[in-house]
Amino acid sequence: MTPFFWWTMHFLLAGRVPWRRLLPSAILTGVFFAGLGVFSEFYFSSTIISDSRTYGTIGAVFSIMTWFVAIGAVIILGAVAGATWEDRKAKVA
Amino acid sequence: MVQPDHKDPQPVAEQEATPARRAERKALAAARNRFEGSLAQSFVRQLKAIDFSDQVMLFGAGLLVSALPLLILLSAFASNRVDDDISLRLGLDRRASGIMTHLFTSAPATLNVATATSLVFVTAGTLAVASSLQQIYEKVFHQDHRGLRGLHRLLIWIAVLCLVVVFQSVVGRPVRNLSDVPCGPCSSPSPS
Numbered sequence: 001m002t003p004f005f006w007w008t009m010h011f012l013l014a015g016r017v018p019w020r021r022l023l024p025s026a027i028l029t030g031v032f033f034a035g036l037g038v039f040s041e042f043y044f045s046s047t048i049i050s051d052s053r054t055y056g057t058i059g060a061v062f063s064i065m066t067w068f069v070a071i072g073a074v075i076i077l078g079a080v081a082g083a084t085w086e087d088r089k090a091k092v093a
Numbered sequence: 094m095v096q097p098d099h100k101d102p103q104p105v106a107e108q109e110a111t112p113a114r115r116a117e118r119k120a121l122a123a124a125r126n127r128f129e130g131s132l133a134q135s136f137v138r139q140l141k142a143i144d145f146s147d148q149v150m151l152f153g154a155g156l157l158v159s160a161l162p163l164l165i166l167l168s169a170f171a172s173n174r175v176d177d178d179i180s181l182r183l184g185l186d187r188r189a190s191g192i193m194t195h196l197f198t199s200a201p202a203t204l205n206v207a208t209a210t211s212l213v214f215v216t217a218g219t220l221a222v223a224s225s226l227q228q229i230y231e232k233v234f235h236q237d238h239r240g241l242r243g244l245h246r247l248l249i250w251i252a253v254l255c256l257v258v259v260f261q262s263v264v265g266r267p268v269r270n271l272s273d274v275p276c277g278p279c280s281s282p283s284p285s
Contacts, residue, residue, distance in 0.1 A: 004257055007253075008226075009230055009234075011246060012223075012227040012230050012250060013227075013230055013234060014239060017234045017236065025233075040182075040184045041184030044183045044184065044189065045184070045185045046189075048189040048192055048193070049188055049192065060193060064161065064179070065154075065157050067183060068157050069149055069150060071156065072148070072149040072150075072152030072156070076143070076145060076148055076149060076152070076233075077140075079229065079234075083233045087135065088132055088135060
């Protein structure tokens with residue numbers, strides 16, 4: 001996912017931020033995404049089963065909603081963490 | 094006037110607790126000093142500046158109301174099952190995948206006015222999600238918002254995202270099918 005997010009940041013920012021500055025954010029987003037994948041494997045199966053048992057079919061939608069919110073968190077946390085790292089590096093240099 | 098011989102018990106208690114409190118205050122001050130000007134403080138400040146919790150919820154809700162129906166419509170037109178892809182991405186086991194299959198059971202779509210209208214709305218919603226992502230990145234990297242000038246970029250990004258999702262599904266499906274193949278005698282139930 002790292003190359004996709006690297007390109008996404010550069011493309012959506014219309015090339016105004018150099019590739020080099022975006023790299024930490026892309027790497028961290030990729031790492032967080034991988035972490036979300038691992039977390040999903042342990043968390044979502046049991047959650048979907050228990051939610052659908054408690055709430056019916058809409059329970060599975062709750063789980064998908066949680067997954068989408070987690071994707072949003074991963075994207076923002078990755079971008080912010082990388083940008084903060086780059087800013088700190090620029091201040092030190 | 095004679096002062097009553099009354100002693101407030103609180104100062105005594107405070108005096109007794111002073112060393113513990115002093116240590117606590119010292120630890121707090123040390124933690125605060127360590128946090129001040131640190132990378133963690135910059136990170137938290139940046140998260141506050143972009144309204145992290147609001148953005149996450151809005152982004153998640155946007156994905157739910159736009160990207161998910163888009164995927165379902167695309168899968169209906171492509172005669173391809175979306176539940177397999179979602180199960181693959183969520184890393185679901187067989188029982189949870191069964192629930193997903195039940196959730197996304199749909200007939201192949203035909204192009205009529207209602208479908209076309211919903212497709213337009215779904216595309217607009219997906220554009221909103223892409224725009225929200227663009228604005229998040231602009232805030233994070235301190236860039237001005239380009240407004241409608243960046244519209245073509247959003248459209249291209251959505252097209253590329255669809256291609257990436259389709260590619261991952263095509264690549265991921267054989268792997269998943271392989272993992273689902275029973276391994277002969279080891280998967281069969283014992284006769285007893």
